[in-house]
Amino acid sequence: MSNPFGTVPPEAILAGDATDAYFERTRTTLEHAGKNPHVVAEVTADQFPTGSFDVFTGVKDVATLLEGRDLDADALPDGTLFDGGPVLRIEGPYLEFAALETSLLGFLSQPSGFATAALEARLAAPESQVLSFGARHVHPSISSTVERAALLAGLDGFSHVAAGEILGREAGGTMPHALMFCFGEGEQPAAWRAFDEAVGEDVPRIALADTFWDEKSESLLAAETLGDDLDGVRIDTTSSRRGDFRHIIREVRWELDARGYEDVDIFCSGGLDPDSIRELRDVADGFGVGSHITGADSVDFSLDIVEISEGSEDSSSSRTQSGDEGELISKRGKLSGVKQVYRTPDGGHHVTLADRDGPADGDPLLEPLVRDGEIVREFDLDDASERCLADAETVDFESSTA
Known part of the structure; x- marks a missing residue:
């Protein structure tokens, strides 16, 4: 028996088969209609800061999932504490990653919940x-x-x-x-x-x-x-x-x-x-x-398109590379436009449009993860742990979860 415990194998995840059925039907429909727009999509839990921080992790698996595909991605560094706004941004032809959404969110949601609960125990x-x-x-x-x-x-x-x-x-x-x-x-x-x-x-x-x-x-x-x-x-x-x-x-x-x-x-x-x-x-x-x-709750991440432009099957140049900007777009309850998030020395977490100025003393948190399908970041668990604990002190994590 090749799969005795009935788990989804890595091959199915990488192939985009570990997905919700409606993404397969979306792909079929778009291919039938000859549509494959160039999009920017963002992964968020909350649109605005709430004062309650979570730990971001799982990004190494996301990078592996996106590797070799015709897209760019930016993400918070592994172990960063976040509060509102995007933790991950993907840009490219929509069909390059449409079927990956289910797995991608799973790679982030549950590990981030585990890490947040573990941090609560650590600081106790x-x-x-x-x-x-x-x-x-x-x-x-x-x-x-x-x-x-x-x-x-x-x-x-x-x-x-x-x-x-x-x-x-x-x-x-x-x-x-x-x-x-x-x-x-x-x-x-x-x-x-x-x-x-x-x-x-x-x-x-x-x-x-x-x-x-x-x-x-x-x-x-x-x-x-x-x-x-x-x-x-x-x-x-x-x-x-x-x-x-x-x-x-x-x-x-x-x-x-x-x-x-x-x-x-x-x-x-x-x-x-x-x-x-x-x-x-x-x-x-x-x-x-x-x-x-x-038993920690998973972080309730979702992926949403925030900018869209017409594209064809062979459209590969990113908005950043071409200098073109697409149409701002969002579903009701979500914020349109490409965003950046910032950390200020006082522990503040700020969300702005990426083409606007952020806080004068803020450090941008979204950093390159994948460029033209190539992973451009290294992952070190000790570095991520050091970042997590330092962030917890900066943002006063214990007070935010009290």
């Missing part, structure tokens, strides 16, 4: 270790998309092995409750010792400490069992059994410290969100975040 505990544990909540085929978005937003690591191979990063993690079950109640020390003996020295010794008995008892038992080799304990108690989770963590910390285990860290996981992380960040040392990231 900026001094703590925060890891992505959410791959189990999405289809395996997009696990690397989740983990890349998490790293872009500044998270310290992730758990998915195959995603790590794709991203060139090593996955992390220690032990699940299933390991403890395999040894049985009362045999927790045997489980922890076996783990310590079996895994590589580079793997932190983090003992899961809430399986059979209360968190304090198992944490102390783990510390007594592994002694100086124990790096930390993980508390993964489900919300239905927690009670006052902060009090539980404080109690574990107190009892460990009272017995000389001040160097044993406490790592929390299990249904955590930014609010619960903020509540625990002064008493816990690290957090695993899953469903808050993977």
Whole structure:
């Protein structure tokens, strides 16, 4: 069986077959009528700034999708925070990219949602270790998309092995409750010792400490069992059994410290969100975040034509190259005309027509991505992460999402 899990293969995406049916019918109709106008189209979420920022990512996949086609494209840099106005602009004969719209929006919408949620978690505990544990909540085929978005937003690591191979990063993690079950109640020390003996020295010794008995008892038992080799304990108690989770963590910390285990860290996981992380960040040392990231709403991007001019099947010169301007056009509720967006030093996000002056102190954000079908930008995850975190400080992201 060539496609055992029924996923859409890359070949179909690149061929434009991963599309909505009405784009195929549009292509058929335009070809029948001999029409293929030269257009400028923009991808936006909001037309005007709203004061609420999102993280822009997925642009590397969009560039791959557009590569080799008779068009130009400009986009925000990967990891940029945006608030209104276009994040991507495409110019060329409409039929060059008409059938790509569905995939293109998918490449941007979901990863940007993941990254925005991951940034919320990151900033909830900026001094703590925060890891992505959410791959189990999405289809395996997009696990690397989740983990890349998490790293872009500044998270310290992730758990998915195959995603790590794709991203060139090593996955992390220690032990699940299933390991403890395999040894049985009362045999927790045997489980922890076996783990310590079996895994590589580079793997932190983090003992899961809430399986059979209360968190304090198992944490102390783990510390007594592994002694100086124990790096930390993980508390993964489900919300239905927690009670006052902060009090539980404080109690574990107190009892460990009272017995000389001040160097044993406490790592929390299990249904955590930014609010619960903020509540625990002064008493816990690290957090695993899953469903808050993977359950994030996709950013509601849409692609709209904003300028149009007559063109034929062999029309290839861009408006920029020819110096010609097309007719301003838009659907109701959208803004016509080619636009540029700017970031000002005070964190402002401004939208103007591209042929008008922007803010005197503003930096234009839309930059070349594809020229004549050739990708003209390089992509580096570390650079994107640095940009994302710097932008978050500049625009005061935490206040915008409060």
